[in-house]
Amino acid sequence: MTVAMGRADTPLPADVDVAVIGGGIMGLGLAYHLALLSGGKGKQPLSVAVIERSYLVSGASGRNGGGVRMQWGDAGNVRLMMDSIELCKDLAQQLGINLWFRQGGYLFLARTEAGERRLERNVQLHGEVGAPTRLLTAAEAQAIVPQLDVAEVRLATFNPEDGVVFPWAFVWGYAAKAVERGVVLRTHTSVVRVEPLAQGFALHLHTGEVVRARRVVNATGAWSGALNHQLGIDLPNRPHRHEILSSEPLKPFLDPLVVDLSSGLYFSQSTRGELVTGISLPDAPDGSDESLTLHSSLRFLTHLSATLTRLMPITAAMKVLRQWVGPYDVSPDGDAIVGPSPGHPDFIQVCGFTGHGFMMAPAVGRLLARWLALGEAHPMLARWSPGRFAAGGVARREDMIIG
Amino acid sequence: MTARTFVCRCEDVTLTEIERAIAAGLSDVEEIKRYTGLGTGPCQGKECLSALGRLLVARNLIAPAALRPFTARPPVEPVTFGALAAGATDHPEDPSP
Numbered sequence: 001m002t003v004a005m006g007r008a009d010t011p012l013p014a015d016v017d018v019a020v021i022g023g024g025i026m027g028l029g030l031a032y033h034l035a036l037l038s039g040g041k042g043k044q045p046l047s048v049a050v051i052e053r054s055y056l057v058s059g060a061s062g063r064n065g066g067g068v069r070m071q072w073g074d075a076g077n078v079r080l081m082m083d084s085i086e087l088c089k090d091l092a093q094q095l096g097i098n099l100w101f102r103q104g105g106y107l108f109l110a111r112t113e114a115g116e117r118r119l120e121r122n123v124q125l126h127g128e129v130g131a132p133t134r135l136l137t138a139a140e141a142q143a144i145v146p147q148l149d150v151a152e153v154r155l156a157t158f159n160p161e162d163g164v165v166f167p168w169a170f171v172w173g174y175a176a177k178a179v180e181r182g183v184v185l186r187t188h189t190s191v192v193r194v195e196p197l198a199q200g201f202a203l204h205l206h207t208g209e210v211v212r213a214r215r216v217v218n219a220t221g222a223w224s225g226a227l228n229h230q231l232g233i234d235l236p237n238r239p240h241r242h243e244i245l246s247s248e249p250l251k252p253f254l255d256p257l258v259v260d261l262s263s264g265l266y267f268s269q270s271t272r273g274e275l276v277t278g279i280s281l282p283d284a285p286d287g288s289d290e291s292l293t294l295h296s297s298l299r300f301l302t303h304l305s306a307t308l309t310r311l312m313p314i315t316a317a318m319k320v321l322r323q324w325v326g327p328y329d330v331s332p333d334g335d336a337i338v339g340p341s342p343g344h345p346d347f348i349q350v351c352g353f354t355g356h357g358f359m360m361a362p363a364v365g366r367l368l369a370r371w372l373a374l375g376e377a378h379p380m381l382a383r384w385s386p387g388r389f390a391a392g393g394v395a396r397r398e399d400m401i402i403g
Numbered sequence: 404m405t406a407r408t409f410v411c412r413c414e415d416v417t418l419t420e421i422e423r424a425i426a427a428g429l430s431d432v433e434e435i436k437r438y439t440g441l442g443t444g445p446c447q448g449k450e451c452l453s454a455l456g457r458l459l460v461a462r463n464l465i466a467p468a469a470l471r472p473f474t475a476r477p478p479v480e481p482v483t484f485g486a487l488a489a490g491a492t493d494h495p496e497d498p499s500p
């Protein structure tokens with residue numbers, strides 16, 4: 001069955017229980033899980049509408065590297081990603097679409113003493129939480145990726161459960177199944193005004209239509225500030241530009257996604273055969289890009305190429321096909337911003353994932369749907385509370401933010 | 404034409420797959436690119452984009468004057484990492500923690 005996933009004329013109901021603004025993986029994953037959960041035995045189904053300003057896969061969900069890993073520096077994030085990867089294992093069957101999910105592991109390389117300490121600490125933590133990460137010598141890392149020049153590598157870690165996906169298919173899969181289960185999906189439609197009502201909100205669309213929603217979810221990521229400001233909600237997440245590129249497709253030669261901690265370089269081979277790679281740009285301004293213009297730079301290409309060819313000399317002969325930019329929605333403490341907004345508890349944030357929302361989305365969609373539909377708590381929801389910033393200083397717990 | 408008519412030869416996207424995208428309500432070259440992978444291979448759409456545009460116009464899904472190519476992604480032609488590395492001005496040999 002083919003369902004409509006890109007229509008600007010899909011009829012919208014005048015009233016819905018939940019309106020999700022933003023048709024990225026967060027909004028669509030949430031809508032899919034809400035549709036799965038609601039309307040069980042003897043329960044009234046929740047009506048859900050997703051409203052996307054542009055087309056599906058137009059934002060960060062269509063621009064990321066598709067890495068999915070358990071190797072985080074904080075127990076909460078490790079557990080969350082263990083859930084996400086577990087969900088990925090049979091998600092292709094559930095969504096009826098090839099997600100190109102491939103568990104080739106993540107190989108982290110440390111070239112400094114500080115990096116070495118981070119990896120040792122991670123392995124200790126992962127062991128306590130139950131993630132199968134192990135420490136490797138430089139020679140053992142080279143046995144996994146023989147093309148690496150490991151002369152400077154002091155220590156490495158490898159987790160065979162980590163992997164990569166092809167992001168586009170993922171988003172279409174959630175969208176199609178959500179629509180099949182009754183979610184109304186409207187694309188090419190902007191929300192121009194959010195009007196608080198006694199109960200819920202009225203969403204005024206650029207078409208002149210108005211949708212009233214008992215609860216509204218702001219799933220617009222790097223674009224979320226403008227909607228929040230309309231309601232006087234002041235949150236500290238800000239858009240940052242990040243560049244990425246892909247190479248010509250080659251036959252499979254690289255199993256894991258490799259991360260060099262010192263440079264922030266990461267690269268993997270997608271199931272399509274391309275090398276997909278990005279890097280932290282040194283000396284860049286803080287990366288803030290409120291304009292969200294998403295322009296590519298030559299400096300990114302040359303800096304990445306110099307770092308990559310040094311770590312893996314064989315890549316010197318590989319060709320770059322395309323580069324592009326995607327926004328990270330950066331939260332100051334590195335933790336996402338999810339839950340009731342300060343002053344507007346029925347306006348729910350699912351933002352601030354700081355460049356790692358795609359990999360977390362399978363777990364987040366499920367836990368957020370369980371909270372919205374069933375009132376079920378989750379430890380990460382307490383931690384991600386949008387209200388935490390009002391209380392003042394927030395400690396940064398996570399140092400494994402890459403790219 | 405048969406169901407195995409290839410519109411994008413780099414990424415093996417067939418006319419049937421484009422038809423499926425249109426049936427799913429997609430009518431914009433950017434969204435059809437992301438649904439099918441059309442135009443993301445070595446030629447970067449230089450061969451298939453006009454064929455897709457023509458199809459959308461023929462189906463009255465877009466007016467000819469409104470038709471735009473999808474965003475051009477550098478480089479114009481494939482370039483090796485080696486050639487690009489030679490243009491680097493940063494110093495990747497200084498690792499930071």
